[in-house]
Amino acid sequence: MTLQYCFLAMFLVVSAFICALLGAVPTKANDIVFAVTGLLSSEPLSGIALIVAELRFPRLILAMLTGGGLAICGLVLQKLTRNPLADPFLFGLSAGASSGAVACIVLNITVIGVFSLPAFAFCGAMLAQCMLHTLTRQNQWHPERVVLAGLIVNSLFSAITGFLIFSGDQRTAQSVLFWLMGGLGLAKWSVVPIITLVVVICYSLIHSQQRNIDRLTTGDELAASMGVNVEQTRKGMFLVVGLLTATLVAWTGTIGFVGLIIPNVVNRLGIYRIQHQLPICFLCGAIFLVWADAGARVLLQPQELPISMITSAVGAFVCLILIVRRKL
Numbered sequence: 001m002t003l004q005y006c007f008l009a010m011f012l013v014v015s016a017f018i019c020a021l022l023g024a025v026p027t028k029a030n031d032i033v034f035a036v037t038g039l040l041s042s043e044p045l046s047g048i049a050l051i052v053a054e055l056r057f058p059r060l061i062l063a064m065l066t067g068g069g070l071a072i073c074g075l076v077l078q079k080l081t082r083n084p085l086a087d088p089f090l091f092g093l094s095a096g097a098s099s100g101a102v103a104c105i106v107l108n109i110t111v112i113g114v115f116s117l118p119a120f121a122f123c124g125a126m127l128a129q130c131m132l133h134t135l136t137r138q139n140q141w142h143p144e145r146v147v148l149a150g151l152i153v154n155s156l157f158s159a160i161t162g163f164l165i166f167s168g169d170q171r172t173a174q175s176v177l178f179w180l181m182g183g184l185g186l187a188k189w190s191v192v193p194i195i196t197l198v199v200v201i202c203y204s205l206i207h208s209q210q211r212n213i214d215r216l217t218t219g220d221e222l223a224a225s226m227g228v229n230v231e232q233t234r235k236g237m238f239l240v241v242g243l244l245t246a247t248l249v250a251w252t253g254t255i256g257f258v259g260l261i262i263p264n265v266v267n268r269l270g271i272y273r274i275q276h277q278l279p280i281c282f283l284c285g286a287i288f289l290v291w292a293d294a295g296a297r298v299l300l301q302p303q304e305l306p307i308s309m310i311t312s313a314v315g316a317f318v319c320l321i322l323i324v325r326r327k328l
Helices: 002-021 029-041 047-081 093-106 113-139 143-167 170-181 192-208 210-216 220-225 230-252 258-268 274-298 307-324
Strands: none
Touching: 002 029, 002 047, 002 274, 029 047, 047 192, 047 210, 047 230, 047 258, 047 274, 093 113, 093 143, 093 170, 093 230, 113 143, 113 230, 143 170, 170 307, 192 210, 192 230, 192 274, 210 220, 210 230, 210 274, 220 230, 258 274, 258 307, 274 307
């Protein structure tokens, strides 16, 4: 497995380098090198190197963190519910977080400054999670019931988001559209440490519970007989997934299908234990979103496409293949 980790990590670095060259402004490999050396030595930059260092590098890092974070969120949800269709987007967590973020924008709430938006996104994701738990707890998390409950929660919060948009100042519609379509346009260096910290903490918490999560895939009764506190583990992991989803949505908007397709693709590789799936899903998710963002930036230059258009198109195509082959 170490060889696979190294290969994926190298491919991620190569992908980031290539995608850093792509954009409305023509960029050469020397500009990337100058940008890296300038950041490491704190020397003043100018021209293309400055654009790369201040715009493209933070965007690439945010794409990696978001893609990897959404992928492991989908992996954990699929493990907890024993459902290959589980995903923060389909389960309504992303819709709940988006509703919270849109409410913060429309109502112009700045109670805790720059953290107001993430806080409202987190509250929205937690509310969606509580609703999902309430709708499914009496049926022992039956896969079909969980999917149906997720669709209900997703539809409800989508309706709430629409109501907030039309009831507020129409001049904020452009800002709100960002949360509905998703994008990495808000990427900047001041955001990177916050998201990195949340991703590292959530990844570590999931890693610490990997054995219990694997045991939950055998069923609640059997997991309990092996010493797993089923309810506590499930609630704790859902809280971690909600925190990570809310943090990512707060700065990138709603990006769907990443958490759905990446774990399923990893499963097709014959990797089933979360101990190995977790790092592979993170790396694959990071690679996928880096290239998806590159496609969003270059397909209609100089106009930028919402990144959710790319991820949804690819996700729908992958799901179609899996369904045709009766693998999903």
